Amino acid sequence: MNKQQVIDHIQNHEELSDAFKQTWIARINQDGLTQDVLDDLRNALEDEIDRAYEDAGVVIDENDPEYKAAYQKMVADLDTIQDDFEKGMNALQVEATDTMKATVKQMEDDSAQAIRDSI
Amino acid sequence: MAFGPRGEHQGPEANIATQQIDLKELQAEQAATAPEASVEAKRPSLRELGQQKREAAKNNIKQKAGGFKSFLSKTWGQMKDIGSHLVDFKQSELLRAGGAAKDAAVGAASTVAEAGMTLARGTRDTAVAFGGAAKDAAVGAAGAVAEAGMNLARGTRDTAVAFGGAAKDAAVGAAGAINAGIDVGFGAVSKEGRQQIAQDVGAVAGAAKDAAVGAARATGERLTSWDRSPVLKAGKESMSFLGRKSTELGEAAKSGWRSTLDTFSAAKEALRQKYLDTRINMAETKRNSLEKKINALRASKEALKNVQPEVAPDEFGELELDTAV
Numbered sequence: 001m002n003k004q005q006v007i008d009h010i011q012n013h014e015e016l017s018d019a020f021k022q023t024w025i026a027r028i029n030q031d032g033l034t035q036d037v038l039d040d041l042r043n044a045l046e047d048e049i050d051r052a053y054e055d056a057g058v059v060i061d062e063n064d065p066e067y068k069a070a071y072q073k074m075v076a077d078l079d080t081i082q083d084d085f086e087k088g089m090n091a092l093q094v095e096a097t098d099t100m101k102a103t104v105k106q107m108e109d110d111s112a113q114a115i116r117d118s119i
Numbered sequence: 120m121a122f123g124p125r126g127e128h129q130g131p132e133a134n135i136a137t138q139q140i141d142l143k144e145l146q147a148e149q150a151a152t153a154p155e156a157s158v159e160a161k162r163p164s165l166r167e168l169g170q171q172k173r174e175a176a177k178n179n180i181k182q183k184a185g186g187f188k189s190f191l192s193k194t195w196g197q198m199k200d201i202g203s204h205l206v207d208f209k210q211s212e213l214l215r216a217g218g219a220a221k222d223a224a225v226g227a228a229s230t231v232a233e234a235g236m237t238l239a240r241g242t243r244d245t246a247v248a249f250g251g252a253a254k255d256a257a258v259g260a261a262g263a264v265a266e267a268g269m270n271l272a273r274g275t276r277d278t279a280v281a282f283g284g285a286a287k288d289a290a291v292g293a294a295g296a297i298n299a300g301i302d303v304g305f306g307a308v309s310k311e312g313r314q315q316i317a318q319d320v321g322a323v324a325g326a327a328k329d330a331a332v333g334a335a336r337a338t339g340e341r342l343t344s345w346d347r348s349p350v351l352k353a354g355k356e357s358m359s360f361l362g363r364k365s366t367e368l369g370e371a372a373k374s375g376w377r378s379t380l381d382t383f384s385a386a387k388e389a390l391r392q393k394y395l396d397t398r399i400n401m402a403e404t405k406r407n408s409l410e411k412k413i414n415a416l417r418a419s420k421e422a423l424k425n426v427q428p429e430v431a432p433d434e435f436g437e438l439e440l441d442t443a444v
Contacts, residue, residue: 001422001423001426002429006423006426009422013419014415015411015412015416032429033426033428033430034429034430034431035431036181037428038426039177039376041423042377042423042424045419045420050387052409052412052413052416053409053413056406056409057401058391058394058395058398058409060387060390060394062164064390066386066389066390067165067390068165070386070387071383073382073386074169074379074382074383075169075172077375077379078173081176081372081375081376081379082176082180084372085179085180085183085368085369085371088368089365089368092364092368093190095361096191096357096361097194099361100194100354103198103350103351103353103354103357104198106350107202107351108201
């Protein structure tokens with residue numbers, strides 16, 4: 001689906017409220033079809049699913065061991081993803097700093113040599 | 120997605136399960152009316168915590184990725200500034216060296232010209248003095264010889280006259296020769312000669328100055344082009360490479376984030392299916408309506424999973440590096 005098709009999909013959705021449609025069509029038009037918009041839209045749909053179940057009286061018991069296990073796995077997985085991402089980014093930051101130092105040193109060495117050559 | 124088969128639990132077990140749920144609802148109602156209900160209500164549920172965790176993880180990735188792009192841009196800016204500063208430093212150094220060389224050349228030319236003029240003046244003066252002395256000496260000698268000749272003439276007039284004449288001629292001849300020598304001396308340091316000396320000295324000074332200024336300009340031009348220099352270019356490419364790496368890391372993290380949420384969503388769905396299957400007392404129309412809604416929403420969510428974004432977000436976009444120095 002392209003941007004217009006996503007908008008049409010939301011606009012023509014029978015299960016979504018007018019408020020939901022207006023909010024999300026406006027967001028898509030404003031931000032464009034970014035991955036963030038798509039992620040947020042999918043999360044909003046998940047919230048709508050949660051709400052539909054709750055409205056029907058199907059509420060997940062948060063003390064349910066299965067739910068707790070799934071929840072804890074989600075939290076642990078998100079923590080792992082974040083940790084891995086942090087480590088990767090920190091390594092890149094170190095690499096960037098080292099690169100800058102090496103580049104600056106090379107420029108200074110070249111400059112010094114150029115001055116020596118010109119004398 | 121499709122709901123599971125219904126009616127499997129329409130026996131005693133199902134009734135027990137239904138009673139358990141009803142009991143939980145009752146407990147929830149009692150808890151809501153209890154004095155501590157206001158305190159309990161403020162405690163976030165796992166669902167709320169989960170949403171917070173979901174948002175926090177996403178924002179953390181976004182902020183970190185965006186922050187790193189800013190860091191790279193700033194780092195590039197620092198490299199560029201240092202390179203630019205080196206250019207300025209280099210240019211000023213070269214201009215100073217060029218100026219000094221020019222001053223030295225002009226000074227040398229001036230000194231040579233001065234020396235030439237002094238030499239010319241000295242040569243002229245010496246020549247004049249020499250010429251004058253020689254002439255005086257010659258005249259003096261001639262006079263003395265003439266005097267002697269006159270004295271002799273008083274003795275032997277013819278001889279004296281003849282001798283005096285000869286001596287006089289000789290003295291005049293010598294004076295003429297000396298005058299010719301003076302002319303020759305002046306010729307060596309004549310106006311044209313002095314001009315020639317000045318021109319030669321000026322040419323040397325000008326050439327030295329041009330060479331110094333030319334060298335300064337050439338090196339300066341080379342340095343002002345450092346934004347295209349291999350070193351700075353390599354630095355820029357490194358920053359771009361790291362920017363792309365951070366984008367890959369960020370996208371991988373976001374992909375993992377999406378996958379995790381989908382997994383959690385699937386677990387919730389399975390749990391709800393289990394709950395729903397115990398709800399034998401739910402009206403058929405209500406259940407059908409819920410199924411229709413849930414299936415439609417889930418189908419939309421699934422369809423969006425494969426949509427390719429058309430616009431890259433800032434934190435994952437291509438690193439823009441200002442190349443102006």
